[in-house]
Amino acid sequence: MTPVVSKTTSLELEPVLSATRSLGGVCNGSSSANTSRNHHYATDDDGNEGSILQRMPSAGLEFANNPPPDEDATEAEKSVFDSAPNGGLGAWIQVSGSVFIYFNSWGIINSFGVFESYYSINGLSNKSESQIAWIGSIQAFLLVLVSVFSGPIFDRGYFRSLLIFGSVVSVFGMMMTSLCTEYWQTMLAQGIVVGIGTGCLFIPAIAILAQYFTTRLVFANGLVAAGSSLGGVIYPIIFHRLEPRIGFAWTTRVIAFIMLVTYAYALSVMRIRYTPKFKRALWDQTAFSDVPFVLFTFVVFFVFAGAYVPYYYAQSYAESQGIFSENVSFYMLSILNAGSIFGRIIPNFIADKVGPLNVMFPFTVLTMIDAFCWMAVSSPAGMVIFVFSYGVFSGAFVSLPPPVMAALCPDMRLLGTRMGMSFSVSGLGLLIGTPVGGALLKTPASYVATSAFCGGVVAAALLFMILSRYAKVGWDLKAFI
Template sequence: MATLQPSLTIEKEAESETQSASSKTKTEITAATPQTTGVNVPPPPNGGTRAWLQVLGAFFLNFNTWGLLKNTFGLFQSEYSAGLLRNSSQSSIAWIGSLQSFLMLVVGILCGRALDAGYFYVDIVLGVFLEVFGMMMVSICKEYWQLVLAQGLVVGIGTGMTFIPSVAIVGTYFSTHRSTALGLAATGSSVGGIIYPIVLRRLIVQIGFPWAVRTMAFIMLGTLLVSIVEMKPRLPPRKSGPLVNTEVLRDPIFVIWLIVVFFIFIGLYIPFYYVEQYALNLGISTDLSFYMLVIMNAGSVPGRILPSIIADKIGNLSVMIPVQISE
């Protein structure tokens, strides 16, 4: 029996160490997983340096999502049709931009839940990486399928991960001036649609398409780093519900709203894709055809700011309904 005692002691010590390691692992996993807190959250500041820095960060997110995809792809459309993809149809080329747009909105469903769970920084950092990496890959693409993967798939997923924070984070910092704040942030898409086409077109002439796209990717990286540094979730992580909340579909008013927004978006950005090529087909000069896209984006700047200011005073729908009817 005496000879068995050391063996039993060793086994007990090993078992104790195993339990300790298991307990430590569970503790680390629990600490790494965002938990819903019961902390009382103060009301939105509705201003101040921190709040307006969120607007600045969201501005650059829109600058590199809607401004990059929707408001700039018209230039890529013309460039591809005249050069790299000259043997492809206009509709085939447009599928690259369409895939980007589709993924930006669909991926946002998953990212919304990730933000609720407290994974804001994981989401935005990974999204920025995919956006910049995808554009770098565009600069070395030679075939249609390569552009679909790089610009359509990779950049599309990246923009989907970075777009949602531009709305979700800003909205939590404002209650009385929320529409104005979101409108100012949304002007980033218009400014991006002004700057990116001009920069890209001039650089294509000077240094060629590959390095022009790489320069564009570096601009994206620099501006998106501002968003990573400045944006900060105000609300604590909370328990997420189902991926798709089907309960809201029982509200007929909400369903009507979804249908209306669907038809608004279904044709909203088609002119941005084809306006330059359409102008060229009409015999308009190359320079003026190019600036048609820039002019459209410039015109949308006051259209994003002024209605937002008015909406804070009379209500969002009171502004949207007459605007949509006038279109």
């Protein structure tokens, strides 16, 4: 019987950095349990002991043998971790609060395609689609980048401060967006201000779950990650229905008011159970000599660079190619996000049985094929099938990278630090991918070039994924990783 080391998280990130904080808290509690005389064990819903990390050849071994010093965790902290409710009304209320945070953070980013289409025709029609895409890409990049620093702040017990500050700043950014008439104003309000605000929120939203769940943590994280897809379904519909009736300014304010109300709910119900004592560093020099880790960082970089291209341009493609009218084409983004709800929950359950990297591989292959097929779509049925299936396949890119990094990490004490390092670098893919896709629309090949770019970049991610797996376990196809 093996002591529980920790429970991996499966998230939105959508990349993604969120597991950094939750694992910080989990590692502290679980390592403390390992050093006690009576080991603590957990079973999943099927009665199997342990968690996904225990079945990974090297993910938890070194941590179990060399836990952090016992003085890093108090006896009271051990007790509160071991007594995590793992369900019940209070725990699921925390999940509901986190869902709304993801709904308004990654959900807004997933909805940027509707703003892209509007800006290209109305408010910023003098700018290219590539220039407009920089607004959404900077917003997404800042969400990831700020999260690297919000993690240590959460560690020090400033949970509610992060929620309040992030909520106020992101709502303020959307309110200011409603007043913008120039490109630089929109970049500042929607790109930078909203990006910074949401970056303060998304780490606390996922980190708190590790204080309430043990064997159900993967499922809880899957539900939270699906909240971002839900936002990506609802916000485009709200925008399309209201903008012709009340104008862009008031439509954007309505979205901001929805954010305000849902943030207020999250703030009113979410409570941390304890302050983690295990403080992670921001840098690990040994990571650069860990070949599987470095190769997988390239995987996430290329995934981020390519996977979000259809989220920005599928709607405009359906309209410009005459597949759907303007009133119908906007639904493409909502259908894509609806598909990603399944893609962010289902792979997590499979990964717990066969390994996260083993699951991520076929989903990457299917995403690549789907991306290359995009250029051939010419009928309404084909368009609907494409956006829905792409949402399902690409949704796995949000929830699976953190568990994969846990599988590749040789020492769980370094997991949070390495995730922060990896996502701060690979997050550059979010920054440059969609603007490049937009720039290709200006070439003679237009959407064919954009589709090829999307598929080619995902293919590069697939290549580095194969190399990363080989560097870790060789050609052992049965290895759990």
